[in-house]
Structures are given as C-alpha cells and as structure tokens.
Amino acid sequence: MLDAEFFDLTVVGGGPVGLAAAGAAAARGLSVLVVERFDFHGGHGSSGGAERQWRLQYAETDLSALTLHARTAWRDLAARTRRRVVHETGxxxxxxxxxxxxxxxxxxxxxxxxxxxxxxxxxxxxxxxxxxxxxxxxxxxxxxxxxQGGVLDVAAARWALLDSAAGLGCALHSGETVLDIAPDGNGVTVHTDRGRYRCGHVVVTAGAWTPAVLDRIGVSVDLxxxxxxxxxxxxxxxxxxxxxxxxxxxxxxxxxxxxxxxxxxxxxxxxxxxxxxxxxxxxxxxxxxxxxxxxxxxxxxxxxxxxxxxxxxxxxxxxxxxxxxxxTDHGRQFYLGSAAGLVPDGERVVVCAGGWGFKFVPVFGEACVQLALDGRTRYGLERSGLTATSVTGATA
Ligand SMILES: Cc1cc2nc3c(=O)[nH]c(=O)nc-3n(C[C@H](O)[C@H](O)[C@H](O)COP(=O)(O)OP(=O)(O)OC[C@H]3O[C@@H](n4cnc5c(N)ncnc54)[C@H](O)[C@@H]3O)c2cc1C
Known part of the structure; x- marks a missing residue:
C-alpha cells in the first residue's frame, strides 16, 4: 500500500468554521487538508440561505466579548479578501x-x-x-x-474564507467523506471514502454530522x-x-x-x-x-x-x-474544545460544532488552531469545551 499523504492538520468539514480553521492553520505555516463531503458552496449543512444575524448583545459577558473579537476578525478577513461580510444595519x-x-x-x-x-x-x-x-x-x-449589530452576508463569508484558505495553499477536497479518524501517539490517521491520510492534528467541524464523526473515537457531542x-x-x-x-x-x-x-x-x-x-x-x-x-x-x-x-x-x-x-443542553451555546484527557491521544483532536455560531466563524477557526497547537485558546472559552460526560464510547 502507498504511504498515506501527510498534512500537519486535517479539517473534517469545509463549512465556514472549517474553512476558517484551515486558513488560520495555514497562516501559521502548517500544511492543511480540508475534506468536505459535498461542495464548498454550502447549503447541505447549517450554513444555507443568504443571511445571518450579527449582534453584539448576549446575556453572557464572555460571549458578548467574543463578538468584539469576531468583529475584528471579520474586518481583517474583509481587508485581506476585499469581501465584506458584516453590514451594520442595526x-x-x-x-x-x-x-x-x-x-x-x-x-x-x-x-x-x-x-x-x-x-x-x-x-x-x-x-x-x-x-x-x-x-x-x-x-x-x-x-x-x-x-453596530446587523446582518452577515453568508455567500461573501464563504467566498472570503475559501479564497483565503486556497490562497494560503490549503488542499481543498470536495466530494470526499471522512469515514474514520484514529489518533495515536504519533499523529492521526484519517480514512475517507477516497483514501487515507496521516496528519499531526484533526479539527472536526462537521456541523450536524459531528456526532457521527466523533462517535468512532468514543467522544460524543450532544446536538x-x-x-x-x-x-x-x-x-x-x-x-x-x-x-x-x-x-x-x-x-x-x-x-x-x-x-x-x-x-x-x-x-x-x-x-x-x-x-x-x-x-x-x-x-x-x-x-x-x-x-x-x-x-x-x-x-x-x-x-x-x-x-x-x-x-x-x-x-x-x-x-x-x-x-x-x-x-441539547441549553446552558451551553456551542462545543469548542479538544478531546485531550478524554480519549487516548485526544489532544490531537479538536472539535467545534453547534449553536448560533455564524457570527463567531473567524474566531472559532482561530480558536480551533490554538487548541490544536497551543493547547488553549486566547479567548477563554473553557466552559464550551468537551467534558468528561461527553465521553460515551458507544456508537449512536
Ligand atoms: C436557520 C438558521 C438560522 C441561523 N441563524 C443564525 C444567526 O442569525 N446568527 C448566527 O450567528 N448563527 C446562526 N445560525 C447558525 C450558523 O448558521 C451555524 O452556526 C454555522 O453556519 C455553522 O457552520 P459550520 O461550518 O460549523 O457547519 P456547516 O456549515 O454545517 O458545515 C459542516 C460541513 O461539514 C461537512 N461534513 C459533515 N460530515 C462530513 C464528513 N464526514 N466528511 C467530510 N465533510 C463532512 C458538511 O458537508 C458541511 O459542509 C443559524 C442556523 C440556521 C440553520
């Protein structure tokens, strides 16, 4: 059998969050593969439609503060790609x-x-x-x-993120489905319906399909x-x-x-x-x-x-x-964390899924890469992490 192609980081799911993670990783000099089961135009997952709400107000201080980071990140992306995503219509x-x-x-x-x-x-x-x-x-x-609230242009976001990831040299595979991820002491093996890859870390941003991807390694997120x-x-x-x-x-x-x-x-x-x-x-x-x-x-x-x-x-x-x-737990807004300590070699697997997350896309992408490479994010999102109760070991 041929040696599996190696990437520093593989992203499972090329929705907006996955593309943002890919761009953030490539910007740090990593070789990156994005595997997307459908296409990068979207619409199959949770990012369909033309617009999403953009707002700074949250009932939780850390989430309101996170929107301010996101605002800066969207502005940076717009400056780099000349595509405006946030429109402050109030x-x-x-x-x-x-x-x-x-x-x-x-x-x-x-x-x-x-x-x-x-x-x-x-x-x-x-x-x-x-x-x-x-x-x-x-x-x-x-x-x-x-x-300063308003509306997010979904198509502009997708093109900006895709442009950015492609421009930074990410390998973008559409029409390919990840079937299995297997972390070990030296890296992660990613099995798809087209082949097998080796990588240092995996970021799972598979939206509504995330539980199915994670159940294979004994971690579940409850969506x-x-x-x-x-x-x-x-x-x-x-x-x-x-x-x-x-x-x-x-x-x-x-x-x-x-x-x-x-x-x-x-x-x-x-x-x-x-x-x-x-x-x-x-x-x-x-x-x-x-x-x-x-x-x-x-x-x-x-x-x-x-x-x-x-x-x-x-x-x-x-x-x-x-x-x-x-x-499912309304007390949490989304899942963002690594599987470190939950499964063997779990520090090689980072997950971001669920919630009303479009507004946070660029910071989610960056946070995924920080978790993978640095073991922590600069955004203080520990309460959104995967918890011990997330571990099931069972398949749904
Ligand atoms: C009706 C509606 C309204 C919303 N309104 C707002 C709002 O106003 N403001 C806001 O901030 N958020 C809102 N949200 C939430 C927001 O849209 C989502 O948080 C965001 O779009 C999720 O992006 P994502 O990249 O995580 O997931 P997705 O866009 O779902 O991407 C996941 C990708 O993973 C791929 N994939 C899955 N499994 C595999 C596999 N095994 N192998 C390869 N690829 C795989 C899928 O094909 C998909 O492309 C709304 C959501 C909905 C549905």
Missing part, C-alpha cells in the same frame, strides 16, 4: 424583556452591554411602531436597538437537530428594518419566537426575511431533513406578518429550510 430586540429564549434574554443582555460599555438605545412601545414599523404589539412590549423554516416576504412600501428578534411567551403550540432582517444591503431587491424560530420536531440525522417548510411554521409566520408588519405583502414569496444543530 439590531433590534423587542418583546417581553424578561422572556428567555435560545437567543438570550433582553434585560440580561442589557446588563452585559452596560458592563462592556457597548452603546444601545432603549426603544419604547410607540417607537416600535412609528420608527421600526411593528404594529399592534402588546402594550408592555419594548426593547433595545444596538446600532439536537431542527429543520428551521426561513421565509421571504416582499416589501410593498419604502420601509426598511434593522435585523430584529421578537421575544414572546410561548403559545400552546410553539415557542412563538420570530426574527427577521431588513433589505439585503448587498442585493438590490425588495425582499426581506421573516422567520419563525420554532425548535420543534427534531430530526435524527441531517439526511432526514424534508427540505420543505412545516405547514405550521408557514401559517404562523404569515399570521405574524399579517398582524404586525403591514409594510409587507401578507404571503411569503418563498420559503425554505436549513438544519440547525443546537447543543
């Missing part, structure tokens, strides 16, 4: 300010913004209608507007997969919106959470996204996704638009879905 959070959701909680986030001296404005019920165009909301709804609906409505006036999220009490049938965006800054059209955030009917595997919105979601988001957003046509022009991989 971020509006409103609703019941004591209501908690997987997005956070308004009053807790306000305390963090105060602590970090990040500017924001309070928005009262009247302004939600007159200034921001949300009508007939309950009288006790109010919120905050954070002007729950939801196929979320994304709907687009046509504007019928000149109105524009900031990026927004409505915090509401759950109904008997769903979480009653809705979010949306303004006009797309990088495209000259009159469509805006308004979507429900209903974490319901989890799927066992990304392959189980129906690739069609749930009727319930469509009905409810249409009702929300009809009742509160009169500047939009009442029926969506288009709706699709994307699979979110969220930590």
């Amino acid at each position: 971020s509006l959070w409103f609703g019941d300010t004591t209501q908690s959701s997987s997005e956070g909680q308004i009053e807790a986030a306000v305390a963090v913004l105060d602590e970090l001296e990040i500017a924001y404005q309070r928005v009262d019920n009247d302004e939600l209608r007159t200034r921001y165009g949300f009508h007939d909301l309950p009288a006790d709804y109010h919120g905050i507007h954070q002007p 729950t997969l939801y196929e979320l609906t994304q709907a687009h409505f046509r504007l019928r006036t000149d109105r524009d919106y900031p990026t927004w999220f409505a915090f509401q009490n759950a109904t008997d049938t769903d979480s009653n959470l809705f979010y949306g965006f303004g006009r797309t800054p990088w495209a000259d059209d009159d469509l805006v996204q308004v979507s429900p955030l209903f974490e319901a009917d989890p799927i066992a595997d990304p392959a189980a996704a129906r690739r069609a919105p749930r009727e319930h979601d469509l009905r409810r988001v249409t009702e929300w638009v009809r009742d509160h957003m009169p500047d939009l046509e009442p029926q969506p022009l288009h709706a699709g879905t994307c699979v979110a991989a969220l930590p």
Whole structure:
C-alpha cells in the first residue's frame, strides 16, 4: 500500500468554521487538508440561505466579548479578501424583556452591554411602531436597538474564507467523506471514502454530522437537530428594518419566537426575511431533513406578518429550510474544545460544532488552531469545551 499523504492538520468539514480553521492553520505555516463531503458552496449543512444575524448583545459577558473579537476578525478577513461580510444595519430586540429564549434574554443582555460599555438605545412601545414599523404589539412590549449589530452576508463569508484558505495553499477536497479518524501517539490517521491520510492534528467541524464523526473515537457531542423554516416576504412600501428578534411567551403550540432582517444591503431587491424560530420536531440525522417548510411554521409566520408588519405583502414569496444543530443542553451555546484527557491521544483532536455560531466563524477557526497547537485558546472559552460526560464510547 502507498504511504498515506501527510498534512500537519486535517479539517473534517469545509463549512465556514472549517474553512476558517484551515486558513488560520495555514497562516501559521502548517500544511492543511480540508475534506468536505459535498461542495464548498454550502447549503447541505447549517450554513444555507443568504443571511445571518450579527449582534453584539448576549446575556453572557464572555460571549458578548467574543463578538468584539469576531468583529475584528471579520474586518481583517474583509481587508485581506476585499469581501465584506458584516453590514451594520442595526439590531433590534423587542418583546417581553424578561422572556428567555435560545437567543438570550433582553434585560440580561442589557446588563452585559452596560458592563462592556457597548452603546444601545432603549426603544419604547410607540417607537416600535412609528420608527421600526411593528404594529399592534402588546402594550408592555419594548426593547433595545444596538446600532453596530446587523446582518452577515453568508455567500461573501464563504467566498472570503475559501479564497483565503486556497490562497494560503490549503488542499481543498470536495466530494470526499471522512469515514474514520484514529489518533495515536504519533499523529492521526484519517480514512475517507477516497483514501487515507496521516496528519499531526484533526479539527472536526462537521456541523450536524459531528456526532457521527466523533462517535468512532468514543467522544460524543450532544446536538439536537431542527429543520428551521426561513421565509421571504416582499416589501410593498419604502420601509426598511434593522435585523430584529421578537421575544414572546410561548403559545400552546410553539415557542412563538420570530426574527427577521431588513433589505439585503448587498442585493438590490425588495425582499426581506421573516422567520419563525420554532425548535420543534427534531430530526435524527441531517439526511432526514424534508427540505420543505412545516405547514405550521408557514401559517404562523404569515399570521405574524399579517398582524404586525403591514409594510409587507401578507404571503411569503418563498420559503425554505436549513438544519440547525443546537447543543441539547441549553446552558451551553456551542462545543469548542479538544478531546485531550478524554480519549487516548485526544489532544490531537479538536472539535467545534453547534449553536448560533455564524457570527463567531473567524474566531472559532482561530480558536480551533490554538487548541490544536497551543493547547488553549486566547479567548477563554473553557466552559464550551468537551467534558468528561461527553465521553460515551458507544456508537449512536
Ligand atoms: C436557520 C438558521 C438560522 C441561523 N441563524 C443564525 C444567526 O442569525 N446568527 C448566527 O450567528 N448563527 C446562526 N445560525 C447558525 C450558523 O448558521 C451555524 O452556526 C454555522 O453556519 C455553522 O457552520 P459550520 O461550518 O460549523 O457547519 P456547516 O456549515 O454545517 O458545515 C459542516 C460541513 O461539514 C461537512 N461534513 C459533515 N460530515 C462530513 C464528513 N464526514 N466528511 C467530510 N465533510 C463532512 C458538511 O458537508 C458541511 O459542509 C443559524 C442556523 C440556521 C440553520
């Protein structure tokens, strides 16, 4: 048998986080291989669609601070690749300010913004209608507007990260699936459906597929997969919106959470996204996704638009879905850590998966490489690491 080709670092999964990790490793002089089972255009995993919310407010101080690192990293990437990802169109959070959701909680986030001296404005019920165009909301709804929040251009991010990784000499293999990773005292063997590679470290950024990749070495991350609906409505006036999220009490049938965006800054059209955030009917595997919105979601988001957003046509022009991989434990936002101490030679395996992580992509990539090479990150994300309870040794 031919000797396996050697790379200092292999990345399993060429989504945005994997590409960011590849670029960060190559920038430190490492030889890097990225193995992606589909293609680098995305859409199969959790990075489908045109836009993602960009916000500085978090209910946790370390995560808000992390957005500031991410902002610097996105700016650096934009300067290097001439592709702008972050558009600061503002971020509006409103609703019941004591209501908690997987997005956070308004009053807790306000305390963090105060602590970090990040500017924001309070928005009262009247302004939600007159200034921001949300009508007939309950009288006790109010919120905050954070002007440096906004929207992330998903395609620009992907091209910038791909460009950067390719320019730094990373080997980019699409249409190739990693079947197995096997760390040992001298390195890691990576088996794919096309062959075998040897490397010093492996970074697993396989999104919703991460549990399947890790189970083979006896480490599990506990992710729950939801196929979320994304709907687009046509504007019928000149109105524009900031990026927004409505915090509401759950109904008997769903979480009653809705979010949306303004006009797309990088495209000259009159469509805006308004979507429900209903974490319901989890799927066992990304392959189980129906690739069609749930009727319930469509009905409810249409009702929300009809009742509160009169500047939009009442029926969506288009709706699709994307699979979110969220930590089952709502107390943690994502997994980012190495398997050091969990399995033999685990320090050679680093994992980043799950959560609302698009905004953090460049710092996640860098943190993965720091964990692999330095054993720790400069971001202090220990609480997101893999824990002893993550070790199962069993296959799902
Ligand atoms: C509807 C929706 C809305 C969201 N909104 C926001 C938001 O507003 N703000 C925010 O910050 N985040 C948001 N997120 C989360 C964010 O989109 C994800 O955190 C991010 O896109 C994940 O990127 P990734 O690179 O980790 O995963 P992915 O993009 O899923 O990439 C994983 C890659 O690994 C590949 N792969 C898997 N298994 C293998 C294998 N065995 N071998 C080779 N390759 C493999 C897959 O093909 C895939 O390309 C949202 C997610 C969804 C679904």
